[in-house]
Amino acid sequence: MNYLSKKILYINLEDQKFDLKSFPELHPFVGGLPLGLKIGEMYVEKKPLIFTIGPLNGFFPFVSKTCVLELHKGLETFYLGGSLSSRMRFCAFDALVIEGKAENPLFIEIDPQGVSFYESHEAFENAGLPGRSSKIIFTEKVLLDGYFESPEGLLEMSLAKRFVAGIVINATVSYPIKNVLEYSKIFNDLLTRGSEIHKFAKVGSFPSCVGCPLGCEKSKVGEKEGNILAHSLVACDFMSDLYSDVGVVFSCLNILGYDYKHEDLERLPSVVADLLESLDKKI
Amino acid sequence: MHKILKVILPQKCIGCELCVFEAQRQLEKVGLEGAFIRIFRDGSGFSIVLDPQVNTLDIEKIQEICPNGVFEVLESESYELFE
Numbered sequence: 223m224n225y226l227s228k229k230i231l232y233i234n235l236e237d238q239k240f241d242l243k244s245f246p247e248l249h250p251f252v253g254g255l256p257l258g259l260k261i262g263e264m265y266v267e268k269k270p271l272i273f274t275i276g277p278l279n280g281f282f283p284f285v286s287k288t289c290v291l292e293l294h295k296g297l298e299t300f301y302l303g304g305s306l307s308s309r310m311r312f313c314a315f316d317a318l319v320i321e322g323k324a325e326n327p328l329f330i331e332i333d334p335q336g337v338s339f340y341e342s343h344e345a346f347e348n349a350g351l352p353g354r355s356s357k358i359i360f361t362e363k364v365l366l367d368g369y370f371e372s373p374e375g376l377l378e379m380s381l382a383k384r385f386v387a388g389i390v391i392n393a394t395v396s397y398p399i400k401n402v403l404e405y406s407k408i409f410n411d412l413l414t415r416g417s418e419i420h421k422f423a424k425v426g427s428f429p430s431c432v433g434c435p436l437g438c439e440k441s442k443v444g445e446k447e448g449n450i451l452a453h454s455l456v457a458c459d460f461m462s463d464l465y466s467d468v469g470v471v472f473s474c475l476n477i478l479g480y481d482y483k484h485e486d487l488e489r490l491p492s493v494v495a496d497l498l499e500s501l502d503k504k505i
Numbered sequence: 506m507h508k509i510l511k512v513i514l515p516q517k518c519i520g521c522e523l524c525v526f527e528a529q530r531q532l533e534k535v536g537l538e539g540a541f542i543r544i545f546r547d548g549s550g551f552s553i554v555l556d557p558q559v560n561t562l563d564i565e566k567i568q569e570i571c572p573n574g575v576f577e578v579l580e581s582e583s584y585e586l587f588e
Contacts, residue, residue, distance in 0.1 A: 281535055305520075308522070312536045353540075353543035353545050353554070354537045354543075369546075393538075395538065396529070396535065396536025396537070396538040397535045397536055399530065399533050402533045409526075409530070417572075427517065427519060427573070429519055429546075430521040432521065432522045433523070433526070434521055435570075435571075435572035437572070
């Protein structure tokens with residue numbers, strides 16, 4: 223895994239072409255919201271739909287959301303739960319950018335090796351790897367993993383205007399752990415702390431986002447607002463207290479091999495504010 | 506005596522995949538490729554498939570990390586007893 227750049231998978235629906243590129247210059251934007259905004263600024267004229275994850279997604283508990291930005295008419299941002307962020311991580315890209323509009327309803331299958339396009343629902347039915355994929359299907363409404371939804375039906379609107387009928391991401395990449403004892407210690411400590419934060423909250427038996435043991439009913443519909451650091455890591459907003467602790471975040475980043483400094487995280491609110499202002503002028 | 510990981514309450518699985526990641530961590534990797542535990546999603550339900558190789562791992566840890574008590578660790582002189 224390259225810890226010094228961000229990998230973007232770019233898909234053009236009109237010509238059904240794709241491109242996977244690494245961008246070292248995007249490394250300072252960490253992930254999630256600031257990364258998505260910066261990508262939005264880069265491709266603003268294409269009016270893309272952007273999905274981003276952060277450096278901890280797939281590696282630590284409660285960092286289970288995916289940031290989605292729609293730039294078709296103005297800027298809309300929201301966060302999805304489920305398995306999407308972990309599958310993006312294990313498909314080895316940090317951001318998915320979708321541009322243009324398909325001619326007919328189009329299904330997209332994404333592997334680390336490339337992208338396949340299908341025009342029939344039957345072909346898409348067989349797409350994906352059981353237990354290792356994240357599937358977004360547009361039927362009456364858009365469902366991720368057959369359960370999770372976007373707030374206010376925002377993903378429905380984004381996919382409908384692009385004629386995207388389904389997306390499946392196949393997670394076939396694994397990463398070695400260098401210091402497994404320390405990594406496990408941090409992982410389990412976060413699990414304990416997160417569960418304590420929610421000790422008195424309503425948790426239960428609802429389908430959970432990957433990496434979250436709480437089974438809360440609120441995971442079904444994604445989020446819209448929240449803490450900037452949590453949304454840069456794309457952690458669950460209910461775990462903002464946990465992932466706003468810079469010490470916690472640095473122990474996670476360091477054990478994975480990221481070289482971010484305190485200043486990189488401290489400046490994220492101003493980075494987001496500047497990018498929002500810049501995008502506001504360009505859209 | 507063999508220790509065997511057994512799914513006893515699959516209906517309580519919430520799909521968090523912490524068991525998958527615990528098993529993978531014990532193999533010193535993060536990811537889903539080559540995982541000994543697979544969680545299959547089907548709407549709001551889940552099914553769990555265990556590769557027998559999971560029993561070569563520290564299965565007590567896998568049992569403990571599940572928030573809903575889906576697994577049990579059984580002891581036997583024979584694997585066949587539990588099939």
